[in-house]
Amino acid sequence: MKEILPQFNSAVSIDCVLFGFDGGELKILLIERNEEPFKDWWALPGNLVGEDESVDQSASRILHELTGLSDVYMEQYYTFGEVDRHPQGRVITVAYYAMLRLGGDKALKPLTTYAKKAQWINVRELPKLGFDHQHIFDKGLEKIKRRIKHLPIAFELLPEKFTLTQVQNVYELILGKKLDKRNFRKKILSFGVLRELDEKQKGVSFRAATLYKFDKRKYAKLFGKEISF
Amino acid sequence: MKEILPQFNSAVSIDCVLFGFDGGELKILLIERNEEPFKDWWALPGNLVGEDESVDQSASRILHELTGLSDVYMEQYYTFGEVDRHPQGRVITVAYYAMLRLGGDKALKPLTTYAKKAQWINVRELPKLGFDHQHIFDKGLEKIKRRIKHLPIAFELLPEKFTLTQVQNVYELILGKKLDKRNFRKKILSFGVLRELDEKQKGVSFRAATLYKFDKRKYAKLFGKEISF
DNA sequence: AATATAGTGTGTATTTCTTACACTAAGTAA
DNA sequence: TTACTTAGTGTAAGAAATACACACTATATT
Secondary structure, three states, rough: OOOOOOOOOEEEEEEEEEEEEEOEEEEEEEEEEOOOOOOOOOOOOEEEEEOOOOOHHHHHHHHHHHHHOOOOOOOEEEEEOOOOOOOOOOOEEEEEEEEEEEEEEEOOOOOOOOOOOOEEEHHHHHHOEOHHHHHHHHHHHHHHHHHHHHHHHHHHHHOOOOOOHHHHHHHHHHHHHOHHHHHHHHHHHOOOOOOEEEEOOOOOOOOEEEEEEEEEHHHHHHHHOOOOO | OOOOOOOOOOEEHHHHEEEOOOOOOOOEEEEEEOOOOOOEEEEEEEEEEEOOOOOOHHHHHHHHHHHOOOOOOOEEEEOOOOOOOOOOOOOOEEEEEEEOOOOOOOOEEEEEOOOOEEEEHHHOOOOOOOOOOOHHHHHHHHHHHHHHHOOOHHHHOOOOOOHHHHHHHHHHHHHHHOEEEEEEEHHHHHHOOOEEEEEEOOOOOOOOOOOEEHHHHHHHHOOOOOOOO
């Protein structure tokens, strides 16, 4: 069964666009490759799908290996299958995105053997990427722009407790445009998935904002009702 | 380069959910398999991706082989990669959907060697399908329900000239619910992508409806403006 | 010629959503 | 106490979505 038949001659990989937010800028995780092809180039983190794991499991494993994180909202968004996208053979890649909060709680520890380093890089200052990874990234950004309007993915970028201004920042960074504060607040609160806390922001040198939490329970109830952020 | 390395030990396939509309019912094309596994079962048409074709090209080729058609709006919607989805080895499948007008112009001639027959079957009366094809179909139907609201895919199901009632029928079949005639017309016309013809429906035993055409030129102009059907 | 049938085609009032817009309140730092 | 910085709030106008009912017309039947 596991002998290699002639038609079983291709490989499937996962590439991840890991978006991160550190409170200020929208970043993605890139690795600097240490192996051919594209040695010394920057690239999206990715790897081959193992024999005994589904593509979803593979994506989780890869995310875990690269960041130490588990239990992250991650979603497949497209499969890239051009013939010559990989110089060493036929590799079709399934792209996933994930959203991570950076810093704060636990520092991320990317542990890759095939990379010189892994680094969070501002999406507005991306270096030249190997393979077709620029294209994969572009499609990923496009996708989350659309999804952020319908799914609560933005909250994955934020710490557990956050201010409404922080939520707005995330939306503005992803959508790439300014939003009106009053309208934004009205709308985001109208979905009823945020819980206002009895707590204020600390350590700021101005009026402290009220903290909120994303309420998973309320969200689960609404789901199916097609809510639009 | 084309020797088989141990990591190149999987296969990638395409499965197509071909939606068809004959004026009355929403159907999909199924084949009755003539080979193991799942001999004598119904299944979605699909095939392995060739070495020298991209996954998109592969999808077009397969559609062509199965229906004789080319130049059909077809779109990738998800990749299914469970470990045991194919009993003969690791096969990851990329799913596409397409929308076809049935009958009328040219009859479809499915030419498959690995199938006993190909047949258009009402989506409300699907037989038991082999592999994970029921699941692939379910996801496909879900997808087009969402897409039909934003992209003009419904017109792919209709003949070149159609009445507004026919358009509404297609929407109702896909969405699975009744729509209000007045509101539907107002909305569909408001997008400005239909051109009213100087022609009426023929051969009906009641007041003949005005025929319309989908205006690709107008649609192309609007594209980018995020129109919502 | 009258009538039954079946689908076409239209208008308006109501509600809901979107957008635009500017000031006061609170906390901190000097 | 004052100056500074961000938090937080309401309303009006316009646009879009919804709900809803009746007259028109081509044909087939008698």
